[in-house]
Amino acid sequence: MPTVAMPDASAPAVAVRGLVKHYGAVQALKGIDLTVKCGEIFGLLGPNGAGKTTLFSILATLRTPTAGTACVFGRDVTIERDAVRRSMGIVFQEPAIEQRLTGRDNLLLMGLFYQLPAARARKRAAELLDHLGLTEAADRPARTLSGGQRRKLELARALVTDPSILFLDEATLGLDVDARRVFWGEVRAIAAAGRTVFFTTHYMEEAEIADRIALIDSGQIVALDTPRALKARVGGGVIRLQTEGDDQARAWLIERGLKPEAGGPGLMLVHDDPAAILPDLLRHLPVKVLRAEVHEPSLEDVFLKLTGRGLEMEGAAAPVRGPGRGRP
Amino acid sequence: MIRGIYAVVVLDLKRAWLDRARLLTGLAQPLLYLFVLGAGIGGSSRMGGPAYQRGIFPGVMGLSLLFTAVFMAISIVFDRQIGFFKAVLVSPLPRAAIALGKITSGAAQAFIQGLILLPFAPLVGIHLGIVNTAEMLAAMVLASMTFSAIGVAVASQFTSTTVFPIVSNTIILPMYFLSGALYPLAMAPHVMQVAAHFDPVAYAVDLMRGALLGTYFFPPLLSFAVLVGLITLLSWLGVRVFSRGEDDSVLGATGFRWRR
Ligand SMILES: Nc1ncnc2c1ncn2[C@@H]1O[C@H](COP(=O)(O)OP(=O)(O)O)[C@@H](O)[C@H]1O
Ligand SMILES: [Mg+2]
Numbered sequence: 001m002p003t004v005a006m007p008d009a010s011a012p013a014v015a016v017r018g019l020v021k022h023y024g025a026v027q028a029l030k031g032i033d034l035t036v037k038c039g040e041i042f043g044l045l046g047p048n049g050a051g052k053t054t055l056f057s058i059l060a061t062l063r064t065p066t067a068g069t070a071c072v073f074g075r076d077v078t079i080e081r082d083a084v085r086r087s088m089g090i091v092f093q094e095p096a097i098e099q100r101l102t103g104r105d106n107l108l109l110m111g112l113f114y115q116l117p118a119a120r121a122r123k124r125a126a127e128l129l130d131h132l133g134l135t136e137a138a139d140r141p142a143r144t145l146s147g148g149q150r151r152k153l154e155l156a157r158a159l160v161t162d163p164s165i166l167f168l169d170e171a172t173l174g175l176d177v178d179a180r181r182v183f184w185g186e187v188r189a190i191a192a193a194g195r196t197v198f199f200t201t202h203y204m205e206e207a208e209i210a211d212r213i214a215l216i217d218s219g220q221i222v223a224l225d226t227p228r229a230l231k232a233r234v235g236g237g238v239i240r241l242q243t244e245g246d247d248q249a250r251a252w253l254i255e256r257g258l259k260p261e262a263g264g265p266g267l268m269l270v271h272d273d274p275a276a277i278l279p280d281l282l283r284h285l286p287v288k289v290l291r292a293e294v295h296e297p298s299l300e301d302v303f304l305k306l307t308g309r310g311l312e313m314e315g316a317a318a319p320v321r322g323p324g325r326g327r328p
Numbered sequence: 329m330i331r332g333i334y335a336v337v338v339l340d341l342k343r344a345w346l347d348r349a350r351l352l353t354g355l356a357q358p359l360l361y362l363f364v365l366g367a368g369i370g371g372s373s374r375m376g377g378p379a380y381q382r383g384i385f386p387g388v389m390g391l392s393l394l395f396t397a398v399f400m401a402i403s404i405v406f407d408r409q410i411g412f413f414k415a416v417l418v419s420p421l422p423r424a425a426i427a428l429g430k431i432t433s434g435a436a437q438a439f440i441q442g443l444i445l446l447p448f449a450p451l452v453g454i455h456l457g458i459v460n461t462a463e464m465l466a467a468m469v470l471a472s473m474t475f476s477a478i479g480v481a482v483a484s485q486f487t488s489t490t491v492f493p494i495v496s497n498t499i500i501l502p503m504y505f506l507s508g509a510l511y512p513l514a515m516a517p518h519v520m521q522v523a524a525h526f527d528p529v530a531y532a533v534d535l536m537r538g539a540l541l542g543t544y545f546f547p548p549l550l551s552f553a554v555l556v557g558l559i560t561l562l563s564w565l566g567v568r569v570f571s572r573g574e575d576d577s578v579l580g581a582t583g584f585r586w587r588r
Contacts, residue, residue: 060418085420096411098339100346106412109342112335113419157415 011074013038013165013196014059019068021054021219028054030219031068036198036212038073041191043210044200045299047311051219052200053093056169059198060090072165086114089158093170096154099143103134103153106142107160114161121160128156132186148179155186166190168199172206184209202311204299215303222306227299234297234305237274241267245287252286262308266291268301329428332421336429337436339416340403344437354441358392361510362452381452386537387509389442390529393468394475396441398500400434401479402492427480427570431563434476435469442468454540463539470555471532477562478528484569503529513545528558 014036021029028051036042044052057063058070061081070077072084090096097106104125111121129138132152137145142153151171158166168187172180180203188209191197199210207213207227214224223230243249246267253260253269261268271277274294282289303311344350362381366388370380407413416426446464449456456464482495506520507513507529513521524530524545531551538544544551 098412
């Protein structure tokens with residue numbers, strides 16, 4: 001058992017090696033390796049059922065892995081639980097504030113649970129509430145707050161103990177686009193202040209704010225890189241088509257020497273110069289085109305290209321595909 | 329550890345304060361026993377109404393403490409369903425502090441409920457002097473701790489609040505009826521007297537009866553030892569059960585199970 005008392009300054013914020021988690025017959029994680037650097041914003045992007053919450057819960061010391069190790073600042077999450085817990089601030093997928101108490105009380109209670117000196121907890125709570133624009137709402141029962149305010153309160157709750165790393169699991173679930181933008185603005189500010197952020201999401205727009213993203217699918221990391229590098233894997237641009245006969249259209253494209261991606265809703269075609277070939281396609285496709293779209297590659301495209309399905313689909317239900325599939 | 333227990337107690341008392349109306353509604357049941365059941369049964373027995381009411385007052389106090397403490401223990405099952413507890417679980421608080429904090433806060437709430445009932449004692453002819461009140465308060469503390477420890481030990485075995493009425497009816501009520509709370513144990517059939525020796529509620533009620541009325545069924549020192557021993561044992565069990573629950577994978581994301 002390691003006996004280091006101080007966090008290892010050279011250790012990465014998160015180091016996960018060969019992590020496996022089984023729930024009975026369900027293999028939720030099938031051997032995850034990843035490293036999050038100190039000060040980094042790291043995103044874990046994948047569809048529902050991919051295993052994000054499972055990985056998150058293991059890092060949060062709430063679940064024990066079946067095999068493999070996970071360390072936070074060089075400390076094993078199963079062995080040095082208390083030290084790991086002290087270093088983390090956590091926002092769960094589900095609400096974790098006592099709805100009947102006021103926001104401020106929730107923060108002060110957290111201070112008690114982390115044994116902060118009362119004066120410091122009060123000061124820190126006031127600062128955070130002020131910073132997050134919650135001062136007005138802070139002394140009402142938490143259940144009377146709006147969805148966005150409540151999520152910000154969760155953020156404040158996670159931050160009141162001044163953690164070195166912030167963990168967020170689908171933290172904006174159920175928020176509208178505006179509230180989500182505000183929320184991620186706050187997270188970015190937190191990261192700018194030098195904290196490490198590890199978050200999971202199944203919204204690709206959210207993942208964009210990360211310095212690096214791991215794409216997770218069916219318990220495996222299928223790609224890990226910066227958003228730009230990931231998108232560069234798709235290259236050029238993307239044409240998406242919805243037709244009256246996708247199979248027929250696909251066959252026709254392949255006949256023409258084009259390479260539509262396997263699977264996915266509709267047709268996805270990666271091309272160096274999509275705008276140039278689109279008119280031609282529309283004119284000559286033997287089936288009626290219902291919808292055509294040309295865009296820069298998005299993370300969704302990357303995911304589709306690597307796994308053969310979209311992010312909005314239920315991951316566990318779809319067939320498992322190897323990470324190499326569909327690569328150019 | 330002490331600060332951890334304190335944190336849990338503060339959380340629970342803050343929550344209980346929101347339900348402070350319950351302190352008054354919680355008074356209804358004991359008063360019914362005392363002034364309706366007590367007057368009725370007493371009036372139709374040889375003892376006479378006032379004497380009977382006087383005799384059951386410590387038992388009714390036991391009822392109040394027992395049901396308040398056990399009801400508070402349900403909050404553990406609730407806690408696992410509300411999210412805030414997850415935040416507590418990922419805090420560096422020792423699991424033992426959560427268990428002991430729960431027992432303490434349940435006891436505190438039961439004790440407060442008991443304090444509200446105590447002033448009714450003179451109404452049934454019990455004189456509250458300094459010495460017997462002090463004795464009574466000490467007995468109430470012991471009884472509250474015992475009942476709370478029982479409640480927590482029982483509640484931590486369950487993951488759903490719906491089983492609670494069953495538990496209450498199959499464990500708590502029999503313990504209560506057997507305890508001699510509503511009749512003098514000394515006059516009960518021999519079988520029940522023997523059975524009462526295995527009923528912690530009996531010892532607690534007997535201590536309170538002794539404090540208020542001066543007559544003990546068990547030697548007070550024995551009662552004291554039994555209760556302290558039981559509190560220790562159940563706290564230790566509670567700590568163990570709470571410490572085991574490091575993996576909630578058995579349930580979905582929102583449920584949390586102490587035991588694997
Ligand atoms: N407690 C559990 N018991 C059994 N299976 C579970 C449990 N939690 C999650 N799973 C399964 O593990 C897989 C991954 O789930 P999860 O980690 O919640 O995914 P995500 O957070 O990416 O949606 C899913 O197939 C899910 O059904
Ligand atoms: Mg999830």
